[in-house]
Amino acid sequence: MIVTKHISIDKECVEKLKPQLEKHNGNFSAAIREIIDRNGKSVFPNNSSAIDASLLKWMLTEVDGILIPDNVMDELLDPILINSIRKLENCLNCRFRELEWNIEIEFKYDNDTLPSGVLMELRGESHKIRTVARILSQYMVKNSLEKIPLEIMSVFNINECIRIELARSTKKEATNSLLTFFGCMDEVIKGIKSRPAFWKAIVKRHLLSNYNMVTVHRNFFEDLLSNNIPLGEISIENLAKKPIQEIPLKEMLLLIKEVYETSRVIDKVEIDNENLIIFHSYRSNEAIEKIKKTLVLLLEANGHLFDPKTTANMIVLTHRPDVGMKVNEIVDNLKTSKTSFDQELLMFMTFLKGLRNIPDIPLSFTALGRKIGTSLMQEYEKENGIRNWDLETFKTVFEIINSKIHTESEWKLDGKNLLYTIRKCHIATEGNKFDKYVCNTSREAFKGALNYAFGNKAELEIKKLISHGDKLCEVVIRLP
Known part of the structure; x- marks a missing residue:
């Protein structure tokens, strides 16, 4: 039975009825009936709970950067709603009106069912719309x-308004964009929860040491224990998700900054255009030298040459593209030449004699030597059908090289050890003048050849060097 009554309410009460009036298209009776039906019940939906405003704000802040699990998302918003952007918009506005979040959501799109682009605009309290923006973005993606x-x-986040622009793309790009804009802490939190005891111990140690703990890849640490120069390229490649040779220089410098600062190997990295300024607190000159060589070799592996200078607490790495182009030109000539190994060797000798055309810095000679040493081995390997290198084959190659460049040398093979002695180097010596840079380049060519043949398996022990004042050069090559 319908009972008709006349009631009088003031303007303030009418304003409070506005959400219900909008919901029922201005039908005053329907709005009143809804309020009566809800009398004595919670004003929130059945699956919602009231919570203190300050606690809610703290909770929303704490979950910033964390994505909602898929099963929770499906309960929160029906996946079917994606089939109509208009219905999704209406549902969302109705939902947040019921929750009394005072949020307005507006969608702009070119197609209701299969839009090529969507612009979402949210207005309301900043901590609330940030959370809703993350939820909606995750839902849409x-x-x-x-x-x-x-x-x-x-x-775009402007005052109490957030605008999110979406456009058609690929699955990979869409998923990555969600992590970039709204899921920056998602992987971190999942990692911590998967091994809480481990991460609790790590964090505790960093805090107790005032962040003086160093965290590096096992391969990096192994190289240090083996007294080798560690490159640390594996950490760079893991972050870049591509080989180190394919990383653009600008990205490479940023990755070096990220890896070396967060690992605490060094204190701070500043990037000045294409140059690096490394700040450290090491006291040992040997340690500083190893850090310098590590970074130079790492950047060289990336295809760029840098000139290192050290001060008390800084290492300055200056990009030298002029040297890099000269070195690459020389090596490319060797690689593209159709001449025989002997002729390439003569070219190498010519280059060694003409090294004064390259800026007078040790770095350029080092890079040139390693690259040409590798190139010579590749040419010999190709001409002689070498498939696997051993110490005997390596010895044979350098006996040929030394005879061609008139280097007085001796070889002694003892099982897996090879003793190499140079009594006189005619390339580095001209009259009574000894050119240490030419000597250094020749030595690096030898290292480049050795590395090409055996990789990290070969251990090179330097016993004597003419450039260090000894009467001869003597090295031992050891294989495991």
Whole structure:
């Protein structure tokens, strides 16, 4: 039975009824009936709970950067709603009105069912709309992947308004964009939760040491224990998700900064255009020298030559593209030449004699030597059908090389050890003048050849060097 009554309410009460009036298209009776039906019950939906505002704000802040699990997302918003952006928008606004979050959501799109682009605009309290923006973005990306993946192109946060632009893309780009804009802490939190005891211990040690703990890859540490120069390229490549040779220089410098600062190997890295300024607190000159060589070799592996200078607490690495181009030109000539190994060897001798055309810095000679040493081995390998290198084959190659360049040398093979002695180097000696840079380049060519033949398996022990004042050069090559 319907009972008709006349009631009088003031303007303030009418304002409070506004959400219900909008919901029922201005039907005053329907709005009143809804309020009566809810009388004595919670004003929130059945699956919602009231919470203190300050606690809610703290909780929303703490989950910033963390994505919602898929099963929770599906309970929160029906995946079917993605089939109509208009219905999704209406559902969301209705939902947040019921929760009394005072959030307004507006969608702009070119197609209701299969949009090529969507612009979402949210207005309200900043901590609330940040959370809702993350939820909506995750919902849009997750539920669009199977049809037309939507990638988050941009996010603008202005005062109490957030605008999110999405556009058609690939599954990979869409997923990555979600992590970039809204899931920066997601992987971190999952990692910590997967091994809480481990991460608790790590964090505790860093705190107790005031962040003076060093965290490096096992391969890096192994190289240090083996008294080798560690490159640490594996950490760089893991972050870049591509080989070190394919990383652009600008990205490479940023990765070096990230890896070396967060690992605490060094204190701080500053990037000045294409140059690096390394700040450290090491006291040992040997340690500083090893850090310098590590970075120079790492950048060289990336295809760029840097001139290192050291001060008390700094290492300055200056990019030298002029030297790099000269070295690459020489090596390319060797590689593209169709001449025989002997002729290439003569070219190498000519280059050694003409090294004064290259800027007078040790770095350029070092890089040139290693690259040409590798190139010579590749040419000999190709001409002689070498498939596997051993000490006997390596000895044979350098006996040929030394005879051609008139280097007085001796070889003694003892099992897996090879003793190499140079009594006189005619390339580095001209009259009574000894050119240490030419000597250094020749020595690095030898190292480049050795590394090409045996990789990290070969251990090179330097016993004597003419450049250090000894009467001869003597090295021992050891294989495991």
